[in-house]
Structures are given as structure tokens and as C-alpha cells.
Amino acid sequence: MSSIRPPVEPVALPASRAAAGAATVLAVEDLSVAFRGAEGLAPAVEGLSFTVQRGECLGIVGESGAGKTQAFLAALGLLASPAHVTGRVRLDGQELLGLPERALDRIRGARVGLVFQDPMASLTPHLRIGDQLAEPLRRHLGMGAREARGRALQLLERVRLADAARRMRQYPHELSGGMRQRVMIAIALACDPQLLILDEPTSALDVTLQAQILNLLAEFKRERGVALITHDFGVVAGLADQVAVMRAGRLIEQGSTAEVLKAPREPYTRQLLGRDDSRQAASPPGSGAGLGALLPVTLPASRPRVSECSPAHPCPTPRLALSGVGVSFPVARGWRRQALRALDGIDLTLGAGEALGVVGESGCGKSTLTRAALYLIRPAAGEVLWMGRSPADLPGGELRRLRRELQIVFQDPLASLDPHLTVQRLVAEPLEIHRPQLDASGRLEEVCGMLERVGLDRSLLTRRPHELSGGQCQRVGIARAMILKPRVLVCDEPLSALDAPTRAQVLALLAELRREQGTSLLFVSHDLSSVQRLCDRVLVLYLGRMAELAPAQALFAAPHHPYTRELLAAIAVADPDIQPARLAQVRLGEPPSPLELPQGCAFRTRCPQASSLCAERAPAWEQTAEDRWAACHHLRGRADDMLLK
Amino acid sequence: MRGSTLAYAVSMRSRRPGRRAALFAAALIVLLTLWAIVGPAASPYSPNGLDWHHLSAAPSLTDGHWLGTDPLGRDLYVRTLYGLRLSLLIGVLATGVSVLIGLAWGMVAGFAGGRVEAWMMRVVDILYSLPYLFIVLILATLFGRDSITLLLVAIAAVGWLTLARVVRAKTLSLKRREFVEAARAAGLTPAGIMMRHILPNLAGTVAVYATLMVPQMITSESFLSFLGLGVQEPRASLGSLVSEGAHEMLAAPWMLLVPASVLVALLLSFNLLGDALRDVLDPAAR
Numbered sequence: 052m053s054s055i056r057p058p059v060e061p062v063a064l065p066a067s068r069a070a071a072g073a074a075t076v077l078a079v080e081d082l083s084v085a086f087r088g089a090e091g092l093a094p095a096v097e098g099l100s101f102t103v104q105r106g107e108c109l110g111i112v113g114e115s116g117a118g119k120t121q122a123f124l125a126a127l128g129l130l131a132s133p134a135h136v137t138g139r140v141r142l143d144g145q146e147l148l149g150l151p152e153r154a155l156d157r158i159r160g161a162r163v164g165l166v167f168q169d170p171m172a173s174l175t176p177h178l179r180i181g182d183q184l185a186e187p188l189r190r191h192l193g194m195g196a197r198e199a200r201g202r203a204l205q206l207l208e209r210v211r212l213a214d215a216a217r218r219m220r221q222y223p224h225e226l227s228g229g230m231r232q233r234v235m236i237a238i239a240l241a242c243d244p245q246l247l248i249l250d251e252p253t254s255a256l257d258v259t260l261q262a263q264i265l266n267l268l269a270e271f272k273r274e275r276g277v278a279l280i281t282h283d284f285g286v287v288a289g290l291a292d293q294v295a296v297m298r299a300g301r302l303i304e305q306g307s308t309a310e311v312l313k314a315p316r317e318p319y320t321r322q323l324l325g326r327d328d329s330r331q332a333a334s335p336p337g338s339g340a341g342l343g344a345l346l347p348v349t350l351p352a353s354r355p356r357v358s359e360c361s362p363a364h365p366c367p368t369p370r371l372a373l374s375g376v377g378v379s380f381p382v383a384r385g386w387r388r389q390a391l392r393a394l395d396g397i398d399l400t401l402g403a404g405e406a407l408g409v410v411g412e413s414g415c416g417k418s419t420l421t422r423a424a425l426y427l428i429r430p431a432a433g434e435v436l437w438m439g440r441s442p443a444d445l446p447g448g449e450l451r452r453l454r455r456e457l458q459i460v461f462q463d464p465l466a467s468l469d470p471h472l473t474v475q476r477l478v479a480e481p482l483e484i485h486r487p488q489l490d491a492s493g494r495l496e497e498v499c500g501m502l503e504r505v506g507l508d509r510s511l512l513t514r515r516p517h518e519l520s521g522g523q524c525q526r527v528g529i530a531r532a533m534i535l536k537p538r539v540l541v542c543d544e545p546l547s548a549l550d551a552p553t554r555a556q557v558l559a560l561l562a563e564l565r566r567e568q569g570t571s572l573l574f575v576s577h578d579l580s581s582v583q584r585l586c587d588r589v590l591v592l593y594l595g596r597m598a599e600l601a602p603a604q605a606l607f608a609a610p611h612h613p614y615t616r617e618l619l620a621a622i623a624v625a626d627p628d629i630q631p632a633r634l635a636q637v638r639l640g641e642p643p644s645p646l647e648l649p650q651g652c653a654f655r656t657r658c659p660q661a662s663s664l665c666a667e668r669a670p671a672w673e674q675t676a677e678d679r680w681a682a683c684h685h686l687r688g689r690a691d692d693m694l695l696k
Numbered sequence: 697m698r699g700s701t702l703a704y705a706v707s708m709r710s711r712r713p714g715r716r717a718a719l720f721a722a723a724l725i726v727l728l729t730l731w732a733i734v735g736p737a738a739s740p741y742s743p744n745g746l747d748w749h750h751l752s753a754a755p756s757l758t759d760g761h762w763l764g765t766d767p768l769g770r771d772l773y774v775r776t777l778y779g780l781r782l783s784l785l786i787g788v789l790a791t792g793v794s795v796l797i798g799l800a801w802g803m804v805a806g807f808a809g810g811r812v813e814a815w816m817m818r819v820v821d822i823l824y825s826l827p828y829l830f831i832v833l834i835l836a837t838l839f840g841r842d843s844i845t846l847l848l849v850a851i852a853a854v855g856w857l858t859l860a861r862v863v864r865a866k867t868l869s870l871k872r873r874e875f876v877e878a879a880r881a882a883g884l885t886p887a888g889i890m891m892r893h894i895l896p897n898l899a900g901t902v903a904v905y906a907t908l909m910v911p912q913m914i915t916s917e918s919f920l921s922f923l924g925l926g927v928q929e930p931r932a933s934l935g936s937l938v939s940e941g942a943h944e945m946l947a948a949p950w951m952l953l954v955p956a957s958v959l960v961a962l963l964l965s966f967n968l969l970g971d972a973l974r975d976v977l978d979p980a981a982r
Contacts, residue, residue, distance in 0.1 A: 425881055447885075454883035467874035471896045480892075481882045531878070 075143075076246050076276030077103040077126075082138035084118070084125040084300075092135060095121045096300045099138070103246065108277040110291030110308065112284065112323065114550045118300035119280045123248055127163060128155045143245055161191035164239030166232070168251035173235060174223040180207075180234055181219030187241045206237040210267060213641065228413075229260035229641055233267070240271060247271065250280045257412040257577060262621040262637040265289050269634065282551060284324055285623025288312055288630035296320050308627045322552055324625055368439040369400035370539050370571045371424060371457070375433035378416075378423050378595075382646065391645055393419040394595045397433070398672070401539060406565060406572035408586030408603065410579055410618070412642060416595035417575045418462075421543045424573060425457055426450070438538070455485045458532035462544035464524035468516040468531075475512040478502065478530045485535055497534060505530045505560060522553035526560070533564055540564075541573045546581055558585060579622055583607050588678075591615050594645055594653045597672060601679040611681045614654050652684065660685045718972030721965040728962055732780040741771035743778045744930045752948050764950045766940060776955050779932040780962070782844075786933070787914035790848050794855030794913075795906050801856065802863025803898065807871060807890055817864065820857050828854055836925050847926050851916045859905055866901050870894050908970035911963040918959060934959040 084096040096118040103109045111119050124130045126140040126147060140147040142162060147155070159165070167173045174183060184206060185199035194202065200219070207215035210233040223231055232252065239247060249268065253261035268277070269290055279291055287294055287308060294311040296304040296319070304317045315321045378394040394416045401407050409417050422428040426435055426442040434441055437457060442450050458481075461467035468477055478498045482489055489497070499509055505526040516524055525545060532540055542561065546554045558581050565572055576582050582589055582603065589606045591599040591614065599612035610616045617639045624630050640657050643649055649656050655665040662684070670682045740760050741747070747761070747769035755764040755772075763773040805816035832850045839846050870876060871894070879889050918935025920926035922942075927933040934955050941952030 422877075427877060427880055451883040451885065454881060457881075459878065459881045461874045461878060463874060467878050469875040469879075469893050469897070471899075480879070480884075484883050484888070528878075531882075 074105045075102050076105050077278065078139075078141045079122070079126060080139040080141075082122060082126065082140060083136070084121050084130070085135040087135065094300055095134075096125065099297075099300075099302055101295050101302065101305065103276040103278050105245070105276050106273050107293065108272050108279055108291045110279045110281060110287035110294045111297060112281060112287055112294060113297035114282060114323070114552070116299075117297040119297055120250055121300075122297075123250065123278065123280065127159055127165075127248075128152070129159075157191070160187045160244075161242040162244050162246065164242070164244035164247045166235050166239045166247070166249045166252045168254050171223060171228070171231060174231060176223055178222070179219065180221055180223065180226070183223075184219075184234070184238055184241060187238060191242045202241075203237075206241055207234070209240070210234075210237045212237070227641055228256055229263065232256060232260075232264050236264070236267065236271075243275075245275050247275055247277045248280070249277065251282070252279070253286060254281070254283070258579065258621045258623070259412055259618065259637070259639045260641075261286070261623065262634060263639070265623070266634050266637055269631070282323075283623060284312060284625035285630065288625045288627045289623055289634045290631075296323070312625055312627050325551065325555060367403060369402050369436070370438055371399075371401040371573065372436040372439075373397050373399050373420075373424060373433065374436075376420075376423055376430045376435060377432035378419050378428055379431050384646070389646060392595055392648075393645070394423060394430075396672075397423075397597060399590060399597075399600070401571045401573055403538075404565070404569040404571060405588070406574055406586040408582035408589040409573065409575040409592060410577065410582055410589060411592035411598075412618075413577060414594075414642065414645060415592040417577070417592060418543055419595075420592070421459065421541045421573065421575055425454075425459055425541055452485070455481065455535045456537050457539040457541065458535065458537040459541045459543065460525070460528050460532050460545045463548050464521055464528050465516055465548075467528055468524060470516055472515070473512065474502075474507075474514050474516075474519070474527055477516075477527055478534060481531060481535050498530075501530045501534045504533070504564070506556075520553075521549050522557065525549060525553075525557055529557070529560065529564070533568070533570070536568055537570060539571045539573065541575075543575050544577065545574075546576065546578060554581070561585060579607075579619065591618065594642065594648060596653055597680075597682060598654065599679075599681040599683075601676075601681075605676075605679065611675050611679065611686055612683050613658050613660050613685070617657075617659075652682075654683075717968050721968035721972070724961065724965045725969065728780065728958070728965070729784060732777050732784060735777045736774045739771060739774050741774050743774045743932065744770065746770060752944065752951075754948070755950055763954045764948070766951055767944065767948075772951065772954050775932050776934070776937060776958055779934045779937045779955060780958055782927060782931065783914050783917060783934040783959070783962070786844070786848060786851070786917045787910045790851040790855060790913040790917075791906055791909045793848065793852040794859055794909060795902060796856075797852070798856035798859030799863055799898070799902055802860040803867050803890060803894060805860070806864040806867025807886065807894060809868075809871075813864070817861075820860050823853070824857050832920065832925060844927070847917060847920065850920070851913050854916075855909060855913060859902070859909070862901065862905060863898060866898055867894055870897050904970055904974040907966060907973055911966040911970075914959070914963060914966075934962075 079102070080100050082096060082099040083094065085092040085094045087093075099118075099122050101109060101111075111122075113119050121130070125134060125136045128147065128150065130136070136148060138148065142158065147158070150158075174180075178186075181200060181203050184203035185194075185196070188194045188199040188202050189196070204215055204219060207218060212218055212230060212233045218226065218230070218234075223234075226234065232255075236252075252268065253264050256264060265286060271277075272290070277290075279287065281287060291308050294304075294306060294308050295302055296311065296317065298319055304311060304315065304320050311320065312324065315324060376394060376397040377392065379390040379392045382389050382391045397420065399407065409420060411417055419428065423430050424435060426437075429443075435443070437453060440453070442453065445453065472480075475495070475498055478501060479494050482494050482497060498512070502509060502511070507523060507526050507530065511519065511523065516527070519527065525548075529545075540561075545561070546557055549557060561572065561574075562585055564570060572585070574582060574586055586603045589599075589601060589603050590597060591606075591612060593614050598614045599606065599610065601611065606615065607619065610619055617637075620633060621637055621639065624633065638659055643653075643656055649666070651667055652658070652661070652665040652670050655661040658665065664684050670684045672680055672682045675681050675686050736743070739762070747753075747765060749769070750759060750761055750765050751769045752767050753759065753761050753765045753769075755762060761771050761773070763771075763776065765771055766775070801816060801820070805813045808816075831853075835846055835850060876889060876893055879893050884892065914934070917926055917933060918938065921933050921935030922939040924939070927936045929936075937955035938952060938959060941948075941950075941955060944951045
């Protein structure tokens with residue numbers, strides 16, 4: 052490969068760092084990892100070299116499967132299968148490769164701290180938090196039980212886990228995802244390691260929690276070396292000083308974060324950054340809200356707005372309308388049964404050809420909303436209307452026939468496809484149900500046409516889902532949903548299981564299908580940037596309640612509801628100039644349990660503007676500007692908007 | 697690097713020693729079945745013909761009684777093969793009936809959910825808690841002991857219960873998978889979802905259980921026959937032959953050893969095959 056540059060020599064480092072007397076914590080030289088497979092040795096990492104300095108964070112970026120994690124597992128002797136590892140890995144001058152298992156045991160956890168992606172999987176379910184934290188202290192530092200407990204409590208307070216003394220006695224499942232990740236960080240820091248390895252530390256978390264965890268990690272960077280493995284340049288921008296980009300087991304680009312993010316040399320890096328040469332964002336970074344400038348925006352074609360209709364010109368019947376929809380699930384808490392109100396008082400309309408985005412943290416009822424809209428869950432309150440007809444009043448056969456007009460694309464592309472069916476049968480199934488008069492050859496023709504539309508090759512017809520990549524599976528899911536040319540397409544987090552480049556492709560495909568067929572989109576996502584690119588209007592949900600509804604551009608430019616503001620502030624932007632400052636401003640704490648909602652406004656426990664009025668009664672859903680609604684007692688944005696007019 | 701790790705795991709699996717044993721077991725089952733069908737023709741004797749010159753004769757190549765005779769002078773080679781026929785037939789038939797009932801019952805209960813499921817599974821619980829042998833004894837006294845149909849009914853009546861539970865559990869987990877939700881959203885009828893999406897995904901699990909059920913059924917039949925409740929003279933099953941042989945165990949050990957070793961070989965083969973199928977079709981169950 053001609054594109055590979057020689058790894059940056061320590062001599063070539065910026066002078067400022069050399070002057071600070073930076074000490075090398077980890078030096079990896081020419082590391083290669085290969086697995087012995089059926090066809091001989093399969094290389095996973097080839098000739099990898101990099102260094103991590105004290106007080107500095109090295110971000111290692113690449114798509115999944117690039118060998119990022121494998122390299123570190125190999126360096127620490129953690130690869131389970133008999134892999135073939137060569138090269139040199141020195142921790143503070145000590146060679147790690149070839150060390151006996153016992154010596155490595157003394158290093159891992161003591162001199163090297165590890166934080167993994169999934170905090171639930173890396174905590175032992177049956178051990179209390181305090182005991183898990185005390186374990187490395189007693190083992191590596193030889194502390195007694197009492198001393199270890201005291202130190203554990205200090206550590207939990209240091210990672211700012213709220214109510215630390217009580218958390219010590221709790222089990223992992225009693226904590227939220229963000230709290231668990233704080234515990235993992237506390238464990239990793241327990242023995243004051245020289246090197247902290249973070250493997251996708253925030254990928255499983257919401258944007259608000261991600262910002263908090265990154266904020267915390269930035270504090271611990273000073274006294275030690277940090278290696279941050281991630282696929283997200285936004286995370287890198289806020290935390291890393293140096294960046295190394297990996298592709299297919301090789302290092303393809305390396306340099307300071309500012310260099311690589313602002314002026315990437317490799318086309319692949321540009322692609323990862325979402326800055327294809329074809330659609331380079333022209334506006335200078337740091338301008339405006341900082342967001343709109345960085346994200347290439349596909350402007351939707353103009354169409355009649357719902358707000359434009361008057362008594363004289365009545366609105367066309369919306370394709371999908373929800374009024375006062377509420378959904379609750381029974382939850383067992385110990386012996387008692389309690390209703391969890393997943394959705395409460397949802398009003399929305401989806402016009403012809405419109406794209407409505409629904410955003411919010413996980414657990415806010417986004418997925419439940421899609422199921423209720425499609426009448427896959429029967430709402431406990433309110434009414435759902437499809438093209439003006441209520442599915443609740445339709446007989447079973449009629450209901451099933453009408454379902455062809457509303458299709459869904461799911462979050463997990465593999466799970467939403469029946470594993471034993473071929474691509475051909477999967478895509479043809481809706482035709483078999485709704486157009487039984489079509490013969491086999493006609494059906495095949497339709498299927499091939501649709502596959503072509505979503506950019507899949509005809510040769511995939513006989514494949515089964517597990518033989519496809521994630522992106523291909525999601526295309527099959529979209530083909531299946533679109534083959535009947537439905538009037539409404541509901542997308543439930545269709546991008547979250549996909550890699551960054553695949554994400555951009557699927558997003559483009561959705562926009563294209565919408566433009567061509569005039570399909571209305573209900574697009575649910577926690578990824579605000581993709582919502583901004585695709586949608587006309589955005590609904591912000593907070594714990595099953597509507598917080599704000601506004602045209603997308605207006606919402607991202609000037610959010611009215613304080614929750615929307617905090618949500619937007621938490622987005623990680625791939626710009627090293629502004630991202631650290633953005634991180635430092637994150638305020639949102641943990642969301643309350645949906646079973647113990649605060650009285651009055653649900654958001655008041657996390658709201659910077661909360662007053663006594665917020666505790667007294669819930670705010671009304673009111674119009675704040677043309678086409679904009681919000682539920683808040685302190686709508687500061689409303690005044691701003693008036694001024695703009 | 698999931699790809700290479702996976703490839704590695706797959707290559708390891710193909711090297712597992714169990715695979716060879718499974719192929720061997722499958723071959724042995726086919727061989728035993730074929731032998732049970734054509735084997736008796738090789739011998740000059742009939743299963744019920746009495747040879748007064750050779751009572752309780754030891755195995756010998758000269759007189760044609762290759763595996764000896766029983767106290768009535770009946771040829772043990774032929775009788776064992778006839779026994780094998782009957783045991784296999786009962787085992788496979790009873791399994792077939794059990795699978796049909798258990799699959800339908802479990803799938804409908806799991807898919808319907810709610811009150812229907814609760815009632816259907818209570819029926820299974822009640823049948824489970826009835827004393828099985830006691831019921832067989834009553835049925836045998838009511839309908840007479842010499843009935844293969846009765847034997848089949850008695851064995852299958854218990855066999856489907858476990859399968860119904862397994863199928864229901866698997867259906868419950870399949871029902872919550874997104875592809876079933878996708879099928880509902882696509883407008884497929886409940887019956888259509890069951891036939892098209894639930895049933896094919898149950899097939900692997902059911903195939904494994906069915907293979908493991910055949911030896912269970914044969915054991916049940918042999919046990920009932922051993923107790924004198926199953927196959928009656930002059931018909932023979934492996935169980936009744938073992939029972940007869942046990943009476944002459946000290947004087948004429950071949951009368952026990954011959955049918956018993958065939959029975960053990962058969963049961964072992966089915967169990968090995970079932971375990972291997974489970975590895976291939978239902979990796980999560982290991």
C-alpha cells in the first residue's frame with residue numbers, strides 16, 4: 052500500500068512537548084497480530100508503531116474491524132485464542148511481550164487501567180459495587196478490607212458518582228449506564244495506573260452521558276498516559292492530543308489532533324470525518340451554533356406546510372396523526388406491580404412527504420412511539436389515525452391491508468430479518484402478502500428493481516442475513532419496507548448499529564427514496580446530526596413527554612426548551628478548537644427513573660432554570676413561535692424569537 | 697477482527713472429536729435399520745419357529761443358530777432382529793406423534809400468550825403430575841395388554857409434554873425478536889407469522905429434541921415390556937427379549953447379551969447423533 056506513511060518518529064514531535072519533558076509511558080514498535088485460521092495466518096494488525104506520553108491522550112480511530120482493540124489486547128497479553136504476536140511493547144521501558152502470565156497479572160489493573168465499551172458486561176453481576184472496587188486494591192496494593200473500603204469510597208467520589216456511600220452497597224443492575232461507566236473508571240483508576248486504556252468508553256451511552264464521561268476523563272489525563280480507542284472523531288476532538296487513524300490493521304495517518312482533524316491527508320480519514328471531497332463543508336468552524344457549519348445539510352424540497360392551511364383552505368388529512376397518545380407498561384417492583392408510563396399525551400401529525408425527527412435520550416419513549424404509531428402496541432389513551440382512519444376501529448383484515456401504507460425500518464438490521472430466509476424471500480414477503488396476484492417472475496422483477504434502488508447487487512438474492520454486512524442488512528430492511536411504496540416509513544434508530552461511512556450512505560438513501568416517492572418519514576434517532584440532515588421538523592421527547600416541536604433548522608439554530616439546549620450542547624463535534632470548551636460546559640446530570648418521575652415538570656431535576664413554579668405544576672404545551680411549540684415555564688427563547696422578527 | 701476470530705472458532709469446531717462420532721452413529725443407525733429389515737432373510741429360521749433339537753443352544757456356526765436359541769428353541773438372531781424392528785418402529789412412531797402434538801401445542805400456546813397460554817400450559821402441568829406407570833397399568837387392564845397401539849399411546853402421551861414446554865419457551869423468545877414485529881408491521885396474519893417465521897426457526901431445536909427423544913421412547917417401550925406391560929409373546933421387542941434373557945442370565949448369558957448389546961448400540965447411536973445435531977443446529981443450547 053503506497054498510502055502508508057512511516058510512523059512519526061519521537062524526534063519529529065512538536066517542540067512544546069519536548070520542552071515539557073514528556074516521558075513515554077507506552078511505546079509500541081512494529082506490533083503485528085495474526086490469528087491461525089483455516090487458511091493459515093490471518094493478519095489482524097500489521098506493523099503498528101506509536102507512543103503514548105505522560106499527560107497526553109492518544110486517540111486511535113478506525114472503523115470496527117480495523118484492529119484497534121486487537122492491538123491493545125495483544126499488547127497486554129489478553130488475546131484469548133492462540134494468536135501470533137510479534138513486535139515490541141514497552142510500558143515505562145519494560146518489555147511486555149513474552150512476559151509470563153503471572154508478571155502480566157501484576158501489571159494489568161495495577162500499572163494499566165482498562166475501561167471497556169459495555170459497563171454492564173464488564174462488571175460482575177453478583178458483586179456489590181464496593182466489593183468490585185475493593186478487589187484490585189486488596190490484590191495489587193495489599194490493602195486490608197477496611198482500608199480498601201475507605202479508598203473505594205474516595206474513588207467513587209472522585210469520579211463524582213452521586214450518593215457514593217449508598218452505591219457501594221448496590222449491585223451493577225441497580226445503576227444506570229452512565230453510573231456504571233463511572234464505576235468502571237473508578238476501578239481502572241484504583242491503583243493509580245501509569246496508562247489508562249479506554250476502549251470505546253462512551254459508545255454505549257447517550258450524548259448527554261457521553262459528554263459527562265468525557266468531561267470526567269479529561270480530568271484524569273494529566274497525571275498519566277491515556278490511549279483512547281474510538282470510531283467517533285467528536286470524542287477524539289474533545290479528549291485527544293494526538294490521533295492515529297487505523298484501517299485494516301495498519302496505521303494510515305498520525306499526527307496532532309488539530310492537524311489530523313482540520314487537514315486530514317488521507318482520503319480515508321476525510322471519509323471517516325464525513326468530509327468527502329465532493330461535499331466539503333465550506334463555512335469556517337466555530338461559527339454560529341458550531342453545529343450547522345460542520346454538518347453537510349441536505350435541504351429538503353419545499354412543500355406545503357401544515358401551518359399554511361386555513362379555514363378557507365382546509366389541511367389535507369395527515370398521513371399519520373397521534374392525539375393524546377399514552378402508553379404504559381406494567382412493571383414488577385419487588386412484590387408490587389406498577390405502571391411505567393412510557394408515553395404520555397403525545398400529539399403529532401405527519402403530512403405528505405414530510406420528515407419528522409424524534410430525538411431524546413434512551414428510555415425517553417422513542418421506540419415505544421414508533422410501535423404505538425404503527426399500532427403494534429395498543430395505546431392506553433388517545434387515538435392514532437392513519438390517513439384519517441383509526442386502526443382501532445378497523446376489522447383485522449382491513450387493518451392488515453392498510454398496514455402496507457405504513458412500514459418500519461428497525462434499529463438492529465440483523466435481528467429484524469428472519470435468519471432462515473434468503474434476501475429474495477425477505478424482500479418479496481410484503482408482495483406475497485399484499486399483491487398475491489403477482490406471479491413469481493413478476494415478483495422477482497420487482498425485487499430486483501428494489502434491490503437496485505437501495506444499491507444492492509443482484510448476486511445477493513440467495514444470501515441469508517448472516518452472510519451480509521450490517522450496512523447490507525439495513526439496505527435489505529429498507530428494500531423490504533419500501534417495496535410496496537408505503538406512504539409512511541417509520542425508522543427506529545436505523546443508523547445506530549452502523550459504521551460512520553455506512554451511516555452516511557443509508558441516510559442518503561433514505562433522503563433519496565423520500566424525494567422520489569414522496570414518502571413521509573417518522574425518523575427516530577438519538578443521533579441529532581443525522582436528524583438535522585434529514586428532517587423538516589423535530590420533536591424532542593423527555594421521559595415520554597413532549598418537550599419541544601420545531602422546524603429542524605430553527606430548532607438547531609435556536610432551541611427554546613432548556614432540555615433541547617442541553618441536548619444540543621452535549622453533541623460531540625469533530626473540531627478540536629471548540630469541542631474541549633463545549634465539553635467543559637456540559638451540565639446535565641443523570642435522568643430520573645421513569646418510575647419515580649418528579650412532581651410538576653419532569654425535567655426540573657436537571658434543569659438549570661428550574662424554579663418553584665416548575666415543582667408545582669407541569670408546564671402546558673404552548674406555541675412559542677410560528678410552527679414551534681414547547682412545554683416549559685421559562686421559555687427564554689420565545690423572547691429571542693420575537694426580537695428576530 | 698471478529699471475522700478472523702470467528703473463522704478460527706469454526707475451524708476448531710470442525711476438528712472437534714464429536715463430529716466423527718456423530719457420523720459413525722448416523723452410519724450405525726442406518727446399518728441397524730437396514731439389517732433389521734433384510735437381516736432375517738439370511739437365516740433359515742423364522743422368529744416363532746420352534747427347534748426342538750436346539751433348546752437353549754449356545755451360539756454356533758454349524759447349526760445355523762448363529763447367536764444361539766432361547767429355552768423354546770427359537771432362533772435368537774432372527775428374534776433379536778424382529779425385536780429391533782418393533783423397537784425402532786415404536787420409537788420412531790411415538791416420537792413422530794409426540795413431536796406433532798408437542799410442536800403444535802407449544803407453538804400455539806407460546807404465540808397466543810395470555811389466558812390461552814396459561815390454560816394450555818396448565819394442562820401440560822397436570823398431565824406431567826399424573827403418575828405415569830399407574831395410568832399405563834389402568835389402561836392395560838382396561839384395554840388388554842396385547843396392544844401395540846396402547847403402548848404407542850402410553851409412550852407418546854408423556855413424550856410430547858417436554859417438547860411442548862421446550863417449543864413454547866423457544867416460541868416466546870422468537871416472538872419478541874424484531875423480525876416477527878417486522879412481519880406484523882408488514883400485515884401478515886398470526887397464522888402466517890407462525891407458519892412462515894416461527895415454525896422454520898423452531899426446526900433446528902425440534903430436530904435435536906426429536907433425535908434425543910427416539911432413544912427415550914425405545915427405553916420407555918423396553919422398560920414397559922420388561923415389566924410385562926408392553927409387547928407380549930410371541931411378538932418380541934428388544935425390551936421383552938432382554939426381560940426373557942434376564943431369567944436365564946446365569947445358565948445362558950447370550951440370551952441377555954445379544955439383545956442387550958443391540959439395544960445399547962442403538963440408544964448410544966441416537967444419543968450421539970442428537971448431541972452432534974445440537975452442536976450444529978442449536979449452538980446456544982450447549
